[in-house]
Amino acid sequence: MLLLTRGFPLNEQGVKLKKELPKGRGLWVDGLRRLRRRKLAMVSFGIIMVYLLLTGFVCVTEIFDWQVGPARWDEKVGSEYEPPSAENIFGTDFLGRSVFRKTLYGTKISITVAFWASVISLGIGVPLGAIAGYFRGVVDEIIVWLYTTLSSIPYILLILAFALVLRGKTVFGYKLAGITSVYLAIGFTSWVGICRLIRGEVIKHKDREYVLAARSYGCGNSRIILRYIIPNVFHIIIINFSLSFVGFIQAEVILSFLGLGEKTRPSWGAMIDAARLDLPKGYWWEMTAATIAIFFISLALNIFGDALRDSLDPKLRIQ
Amino acid sequence: MNDNQTLLSVENVSTHFFTEDGVARAVQDVSFSIKKGKTFALVGESGCGKSVTALSIMRLVSTPSGKIVGGNIVFEGRNLLELSGKQIRQIRGNKIAMIFQEPMTSLNPVYTVGNQIVEAIRLHQKKSIKAAWADATETLRKVGIADPEQRVSEYPHQMSGGMRQRVMIAMAVSCEPTLLIADEPTTALDVTIQAQILDLLDQLQEQNGMSILLITHDLGVVAERADNVAVMYASRIVEVADSRTLFAEPLHPYTQGLLKSLPRLGLSAKRLQTISGTVPDPLHFPAGCKFHPRCCVGCSDKRCQTVEPKLRKVPSGRYVACWYAPGYEKKCKT
Numbered sequence: 001m002l003l004l005t006r007g008f009p010l011n012e013q014g015v016k017l018k019k020e021l022p023k024g025r026g027l028w029v030d031g032l033r034r035l036r037r038r039k040l041a042m043v044s045f046g047i048i049m050v051y052l053l054l055t056g057f058v059c060v061t062e063i064f065d066w067q068v069g070p071a072r073w074d075e076k077v078g079s080e081y082e083p084p085s086a087e088n089i090f091g092t093d094f095l096g097r098s099v100f101r102k103t104l105y106g107t108k109i110s111i112t113v114a115f116w117a118s119v120i121s122l123g124i125g126v127p128l129g130a131i132a133g134y135f136r137g138v139v140d141e142i143i144v145w146l147y148t149t150l151s152s153i154p155y156i157l158l159i160l161a162f163a164l165v166l167r168g169k170t171v172f173g174y175k176l177a178g179i180t181s182v183y184l185a186i187g188f189t190s191w192v193g194i195c196r197l198i199r200g201e202v203i204k205h206k207d208r209e210y211v212l213a214a215r216s217y218g219c220g221n222s223r224i225i226l227r228y229i230i231p232n233v234f235h236i237i238i239i240n241f242s243l244s245f246v247g248f249i250q251a252e253v254i255l256s257f258l259g260l261g262e263k264t265r266p267s268w269g270a271m272i273d274a275a276r277l278d279l280p281k282g283y284w285w286e287m288t289a290a291t292i293a294i295f296f297i298s299l300a301l302n303i304f305g306d307a308l309r310d311s312l313d314p315k316l317r318i319q
Numbered sequence: 320m321n322d323n324q325t326l327l328s329v330e331n332v333s334t335h336f337f338t339e340d341g342v343a344r345a346v347q348d349v350s351f352s353i354k355k356g357k358t359f360a361l362v363g364e365s366g367c368g369k370s371v372t373a374l375s376i377m378r379l380v381s382t383p384s385g386k387i388v389g390g391n392i393v394f395e396g397r398n399l400l401e402l403s404g405k406q407i408r409q410i411r412g413n414k415i416a417m418i419f420q421e422p423m424t425s426l427n428p429v430y431t432v433g434n435q436i437v438e439a440i441r442l443h444q445k446k447s448i449k450a451a452w453a454d455a456t457e458t459l460r461k462v463g464i465a466d467p468e469q470r471v472s473e474y475p476h477q478m479s480g481g482m483r484q485r486v487m488i489a490m491a492v493s494c495e496p497t498l499l500i501a502d503e504p505t506t507a508l509d510v511t512i513q514a515q516i517l518d519l520l521d522q523l524q525e526q527n528g529m530s531i532l533l534i535t536h537d538l539g540v541v542a543e544r545a546d547n548v549a550v551m552y553a554s555r556i557v558e559v560a561d562s563r564t565l566f567a568e569p570l571h572p573y574t575q576g577l578l579k580s581l582p583r584l585g586l587s588a589k590r591l592q593t594i595s596g597t598v599p600d601p602l603h604f605p606a607g608c609k610f611h612p613r614c615c616v617g618c619s620d621k622r623c624q625t626v627e628p629k630l631r632k633v634p635s636g637r638y639v640a641c642w643y644a645p646g647y648e649k650k651c652k653t
Contacts, residue, residue, distance in 0.1 A: 028429075137383065207381070209424040215379055216419075217412035217439040217490065220404075227438070231429040 031235070034311040041307030047300035051107055058108035070104035073097060073266055081283050091285040093274065102266040103289045109267035110297075113183045114248035118241055120187025125194035126237060130225055132195075133202030143199075147192045158189045159251060163260040178262045179252075186251045194240050201233040235312035242305035246298045253294065268294055326530045327376070327498055328352035332390030334368075334375045336601075343601040345371040347554045349390075350630065353498065353547075358524065358531040360545035360562070362538060362577075364598050368554045369534045370420075373500045376532070377417055378407050394498070413443040416491035420503040422483035426475035432459075432486045433471035439490045458489040461526075463519055481512035485519070492523055499524075500532045505540065517544060538581055542566055550574050553599050553609040556630055559638040570639045572616045608642070616643050 035041055054070075061071040074097060082092040090099035132143040150158070162185035168175070205211060206229060214228050249268075255261045256269025263270075268290040275287035334346040346368040353359040361369050374380045375387050378399060392399040394415065399407065419425040427435055436455035440446060446454070452471070459467035462485040475483055484504065491499055501520065505513035517540060524531055533545060541548055541562060548565050550558045550573065558571040569575045576594040596613035599605055605612055607624040617623035622642055630638050634646040641647060 209419055209421050210427045212379060213417075213419055213425040213487070213490075214427070215411070216377055216417040218408040218410070218442050219412075219438075220408055228427055232427070234429075 028312075031312040035307055038307050038311070041304055044300035044304040044307070047296055048304060051111060051297050051300075054104060055108045055111040058105060070101050070108075073101040073105045075101075081278070084285050090289040091283075093286055094278065099271075099286050099289045102271060102286075103268070103293050106266050106268045106271060106290065107293065109179055109262055109265060110249050110252055110269075110294075113179050113186065113252040113267075114245050116183040117186035117190065117248040117251070118245055120184065121191040121244070122194060122237060122241065124188070125191030126198050126230075128191070129195040129198030130202050130230060133199040134206055134221070134225055134229065136203075140199075143195070147195050150189070151192045155189065156254065159185050159255065160258065160260065162188055163255055167260065178264065179267075182252055182255050182261050183248075185255070186248055190244065190248070190251075193244070194237070197236055197240060198233060201236055202229055205229050205232055235308075238312065239305055239309045242301055242308055246301045246305075249294065249297060253290075324354050325352045326355045327392070327394045327532075329372070329376065330391040330393065332372070332375055332387060332392060334371050334380055334385060334387045336385045338384055338602075341602050344554050344604065345385075345601055346375060348629070349551075349554075349556050351547075351549050351556065351559060353530045353532060355497075355530055356524070356528045357546040358533055358544055360533045360535060360541040360548045361551060362535060362541055362548060363551035364536060366598055366601070367551045368601075369536075369551055370502055372551070373417065373502050373532065373534055376500065377411055377415060378402075379411075409443070412439055412491075412496070413494045414496055415498045415500065416494065416496040417500040417502060418484070418487045418491050418504050420506050422480050422487050422507060425487055426483055428475055431472050431474055432478070432489075436471075436486070436490050436493055440493050443494045454493065455489075458493045459486070461523070462486075462489045462492070463515075464489075480508055481516065484508060484512075484516055488516070488519065488523070492527065492529075495527055496529055498530050498532065500534070502534045503536070504533075505535070505537070513540075520544075538566075538577060550577070553604060554601060555609065555640065556638075557610070557640045559630070564637065570633070570637065570644045571610075571641045572614050572643070573610050576613075576615070608640075617641075 058070050060066070061068060076096040077088060077098045078092045078096050080092060080094050080096045082088060082096070084091045088098050088100060090103065093099055093102065128143050128147075132140040163181055166181040166184050169181075174180075202225075206224075211224060211228055214224050219228070252261060252267065253269035253272060256267050257273045257276075259273065261267060261269050271286055271290040275283070275290070279287055328350075329352065330350050332346060332349050333344070336343040336345055349368070349372055351359065351361075361372060363369050371380065371385075376392055376394075376399065378387070380387060387400060390400070394410070399410070402410070426432065430438075433452060433455050436458060437448065437451040440451045440454055441448070444451075456467045456471050459471055464470050464482060464485055470478075470482075475486070478486065484507075488504075499520070504520070505516050508516060520531060520533075521544065523529070533541070535541060545562045548560060548562045549556045550565075550571065552573050558565070558569070558574050560570075565574065566578065569578055573594070576592070579592040580594065582591060594613055599609060599612075606627075607622070608614070608617065608627055611617050611620070611623040614623065620642070626642075628640045628642050628647070630640040631647060632638055633644055639647060
């Protein structure tokens with residue numbers, strides 16, 4: 001007769017017939033496995049990877065000064081305002097440059113801006129939120145006051161003000177030009193959302209039993225925040241990163257459109273800005289190219305972010 | 320009270336919670352002492368202040384609302400209430416360890432159990448990660464987990480409640496504490512596992528010679544395991560005795576009521592007695608003896624309604640807080 005112990009068959013002597021237990025899977029591995037089963041999410045992930053690889057490729061061509069593809073965006077490839085053709089799939093702009101190459105190059109600008117803006121906003125929002133939520137009291141009130149004040153100012157105005165102030169300033173001997181001032185402006189103004197989320201989550205977690213237990217082993221506050229609470233709310237940071245990325249790409253477009261962004265190199269926002277005057281004349285392709293580029297990355301990031309949320313949210317699994 | 324056999328003595332400790340609705344006196348004037356290598360049980364209904372007493376000893380009462388407002392907690396000759404934050408952290412986990420009621424939520428879900436035990440060890444002992452892992456595996460074996468080499472790298476959600484409680488115990492005893500506070504260690508587990516966990520605690524106590532403060536509402540658990548018992552009711556200890564005498568001859572009407580409400584083997588199956596009424600709200604305790612509205616002896620006694628009896632030694636050598644306990648008043652007059 002076979003006895004079953006923990007799902008493994010034993011023989012009469014009680015010796016396990018199967019040697020190995022399945023290897024332990026962490027929450028992350030588990031979540032990512034779940035994510036891999038979602039087809040749409042994986043397609044979105046593929047699209048995001050294409051954009052990221054393109055960004056990497058453009059960076060590499062710049063570093064090594066290779067004169068290929070998007071790096072040659074400022075080359076004249078035909079007469080001005082050529083409509084899309086087999087040669088130039090998105091046509092040419094008012095200087096006869098390939099719109100397709102400009103769009104590819106613009107990817108780098110947009111992704112870089114969105115990436116650094118995310119890093120800055122998480123770098124401000126997560127520590128502030130964690131400190132406010134964990135210590136409460138006066139610290140909490142100051143931080144909450146800070147972000148409610150910040151969030152009461154209309155976003156676009158605030159971001160414009162920051163971009164205008166930062167533009168052309170020299171900080172630590174480094175001149176804030178072009179996209180640097182853009183991502184600083186976006187980063188400094190957009191940490192409110194994540195700060196609020198993290199604060200709420202930390203408040204929820206800090207009275208959980210495992211935190212009390214950690215304290216009973218003699219853990220100090222900083223250890224509890226860094227080793228216990230942050231890892232447990234980290235999925236929120238990841239999800240927020242992927243969802244706010246879209247917002248930052250769009251913010252860059254808006255800033256460039258308003259003339260505060262990159263001036264010398266093409267970005268999606270600058271392309272739309274340039275195409276604004278061309279559109280009434282019937283030259284639709286530059287606007288279309290930039291819009292398509294924005295559309296796909298936004299859609300992909302949104303779908304992927306939602307899927308991430310669904311598969312990483314521990315509420316679905318931990319009881 | 321403070322001879323060298325005493326490991327911990329809690330003297331007149333009061334812990335209050337300052338809430339918006341008023342002051343909740345969760346623990347009032349509680350005193351008891353635990354001897355080295357012995358098990359001391361704290362028994363009482365939910366909400367009577369058992370857990371808050373335990374948290375007060377660890378200085379883990381949640382701030383800012385909760386505060387220990389008076390008394391001394393002397394552990395190995397040092398008053399825990401006077402220690403700095405850093406000093407108390409060196410005692411927590413190292414000298415005094417605690418296991419909690421809910422093994423399902425008391426482990427950090429994002430790390431493997433090995434990781435967590437290693438962390439507890441390395442907080443207090445200067446050991447290499449490798450040595451700490453070896454220790455962790457060894458401790459898991461000691462608490463009776465099969466395949467500790469495998470289990471050490473598993474996550475809490477892969478384990479059952481009983482196993483998680485074993486892991487909690489492993490973490491607690493990994494630094495060989497001299498006092499283990501077990502806050503309802505078996506409440507969330509089913510009966511067979513309960514017995515195993517309690518046996519495990521006994522066995523570890525024998526090996527390490529540690530004292531155990533066992534907090535429970537289960538009198539059956541107490542009768543078998545504890546050397547001494549304190550019965551708590553509505554924030555105060557109402558009776559202290561060694562467990563044999565307490566069960567044989569309870570003095571306080573509350574203890575009597577509790578024992579009468581237990582089913583006993585060998586007695587004919589009559590309807591069990593109950594204690595009528597409910598535990599009073601800590602924000603609005605009744606005047607006088609807090610038990611008098613539910614008491615079968617003193618509910619109509621003027622003195623019970625107005626003057627609260629303090630815990631006192633009665634001639635039989637036990638401690639009780641009841642005007643009707645034999646010898647209580649005589650002692651009182653002197």
